[in-house]
Amino acid sequence: MSHKIIFAGFCILGVIVVASAFGTPEDELLTEGDLLHGSSSLASHVRSKRQGNSFWGNLFNFEPKPRPERRISNHTLSKLQQYPERDNRFLSLFTVVRFNNEACMSASGDNGTCFPQAECVRRGGATNGKCAQGYGSCCVFSKSCGASTSQNCTYFTHNGYPTSFDGTGSCQLTVYKCAPDICQLKLEFESFNIAQPGINGVCNNDQFIVSGTTNAVPIICGINTGNHMYVDVGNDNSPVTLSVITSGPTLSRSWKIKVTQIRCTEAYRAPEGCLQYFRGVSGVIRSYNFDFVSGQQLSNQDYTTCIRQERNFCGIRYTACSEGSADGADPTPVRSRAFSLTGQLAQGGTLVGALTGSTNCITDWVTIPCATNTGRIMQMGGAVCQDRLCGDIFNSEGGGAMNQVPVYSYAKPFRITYHTDPNETGDSGNRGFCLNYIQQPCTPQQRK
Ligand SMILES: *[C@@H]1O[C@H](CO)[C@@H](O)[C@H](O)[C@H]1NC(C)=O
Ligand SMILES: *[C@@H]1O[C@H](CO)[C@@H](O)[C@H](O)[C@H]1NC(C)=O
Ligand SMILES: *[C@@H]1O[C@H](CO)[C@@H](O)[C@H](O)[C@H]1NC(C)=O
Ligand SMILES: *[C@@H]1O[C@H](CO)[C@@H](O)[C@H](O)[C@H]1NC(C)=O
Ligand SMILES: [Ca+2]
Numbered sequence: 001m002s003h004k005i006i007f008a009g010f011c012i013l014g015v016i017v018v019a020s021a022f023g024t025p026e027d028e029l030l031t032e033g034d035l036l037h038g039s040s041s042l043a044s045h046v047r048s049k050r051q052g053n054s055f056w057g058n059l060f061n062f063e064p065k066p067r068p069e070r071r072i073s074n075h076t077l078s079k080l081q082q083y084p085e086r087d088n089r090f091l092s093l094f095t096v097v098r099f100n101n102e103a104c105m106s107a108s109g110d111n112g113t114c115f116p117q118a119e120c121v122r123r124g125g126a127t128n129g130k131c132a133q134g135y136g137s138c139c140v141f142s143k144s145c146g147a148s149t150s151q152n153c154t155y156f157t158h159n160g161y162p163t164s165f166d167g168t169g170s171c172q173l174t175v176y177k178c179a180p181d182i183c184q185l186k187l188e189f190e191s192f193n194i195a196q197p198g199i200n201g202v203c204n205n206d207q208f209i210v211s212g213t214t215n216a217v218p219i220i221c222g223i224n225t226g227n228h229m230y231v232d233v234g235n236d237n238s239p240v241t242l243s244v245i246t247s248g249p250t251l252s253r254s255w256k257i258k259v260t261q262i263r264c265t266e267a268y269r270a271p272e273g274c275l276q277y278f279r280g281v282s283g284v285i286r287s288y289n290f291d292f293v294s295g296q297q298l299s300n301q302d303y304t305t306c307i308r309q310e311r312n313f314c315g316i317r318y319t320a321c322s323e324g325s326a327d328g329a330d331p332t333p334v335r336s337r338a339f340s341l342t343g344q345l346a347q348g349g350t351l352v353g354a355l356t357g358s359t360n361c362i363t364d365w366v367t368i369p370c371a372t373n374t375g376r377i378m379q380m381g382g383a384v385c386q387d388r389l390c391g392d393i394f395n396s397e398g399g400g401a402m403n404q405v406p407v408y409s410y411a412k413p414f415r416i417t418y419h420t421d422p423n424e425t426g427d428s429g430n431r432g433f434c435l436n437y438i439q440q441p442c443t444p445q446q447r448k
Pocket of ligand 3: 103104105106109110111112
């Protein structure tokens with residue numbers, strides 16, 4: 001009595017059927033195409049057992065061309081066909097395992113999806129290592145200019161990656177949902193180095209453009225390695241397009257963007273409209289193209305960054321990132337580049353210090369709801385907290401303060417917004433922002 005695994009995978013939702021009762025050594029791994037064609041009886045049993053779940057429906061909608069190949073042995077097939085529809089005894093001979101996370105780590109270190117080898121090739125992936133106890137191959141999807149994908153976890157690279165690229169053109173990946181109930185895509189910039197913006201901070205050389213989303217996604221450029229974006233997708237089947245336009249000066253460009261698809265029901269999805277989303281008690285938030293040395297604040301930004309409020313935490317403390325010493329830090333402490341939105345940060349320019357409020361921050365600003373310098377002690381007697389911060393020093397008391405301090409916010413949900421106008425006239429050397437955040441525990445009073 002052999003144990004065989006009949007394997008069907010799609011998106012990340014896969015089914016393993018372990019036929020422990022009458023599998024024979026001649027049985028081979030089945031793909032879902034085989035399952036549906038070669039053994040409609042099995043398929044319909046599995047389907048009826050899984051009523052209320054749209055998986056098989058999705059399969060038909062999204063993969064209309066399963067291969068008709070039959071790879072199960074005649075012996076097993078004849079046994080399968082002996083069991084009439086909806087006979088539950090049939091299923092007792094099988095163990096149907098639904099696994100929600102069949103992501104795998106490929107031999108090369110990229111994330112893949114576990115599929116039977118032939119299925120991986122049919123889907124346009126490249127097998128790279130084993131998974132599912134050796135029954136599956138870790139299948140990596142990597143696409144380049146002009147391609148489209150409907151596979152979860154697809155890497156979008158320029159042609160010739162990892163050799164750098166220096167050309168002019170438009171490189172696009174069209175991303176289709178891998179299942180109907182996808183609400184969001186996460187774009188992780190494993191490598192992202194394209195031309196810097198022009199004189200006004202506008203991305204008019206190279207551009208990264210995301211279209212087809214339901215939230216507005218700013219155009220970005222420059223260096224964004226390690227940063228990410230969550231984009232919301234509508235409930236129809238229209239695709240999202242990722243485009244990298246390269247037209248700027250000669251440069252060794254490089255990009256590798258991991259695109260994962262997130263179901264509407266996933267607890268870990270970002271709240272709607274959050275372009276950046278962080279989980280965990282602490283972390284580092286960077287505006288796009290933030291870099292102490294070579295970064296330049298991007299114009300025309302308008303987006304929200306969200307932080308998940310962790311259990312037993314009620315507030316959040318932000319501090320400007322430390323420049324350290326190894327990255328060409330400016331020796332003058334006040335010319336910290338970690339928070340530089342308006343004013344002349346460049347050497348020789350006029351610092352404006354910390355500014356707050358909508359009368360002082362009218363071009364570029366960060367909004368931290370009800371920000372205070374004072375931490376737990378909320379300001380009393382009509383003293384106000386600030387929402388809008390700008391200038392070139394991080395301090396919520398504004399007034400041109402030249403000392404960088406921690407800034408606290410107890411407003412929920414935890415989120416900050418960032419706005420920049422199309423113009424950097426009068427400003428110079430600004431980088432945008434890099435803020436460390438640490439969530440603050442609830443006090444007994446806040447907890448109740
Ligand atoms: C896509 O893959 C990621 C892991 O790489 C996983 O967390 C996510 O749930 C998958 N999405 C779908 C729709 O299967
Ligand atoms: C399986 O059955 C088909 C048709 O019933 C037959 O043509 C084929 O030769 C059989 N294969 C084996 C290996 O017995
Ligand atoms: C995805 O890849 C990262 C390394 O790039 C690895 O740490 C992680 O474990 C992988 N995920 C899975 C599910 O294999
Ligand atoms: C930028 O601002 C300056 C000064 O306010 C103004 O003269 C100029 O026309 C603006 N440029 C653009 C492109 O808006
Ligand atoms: Ca500006």
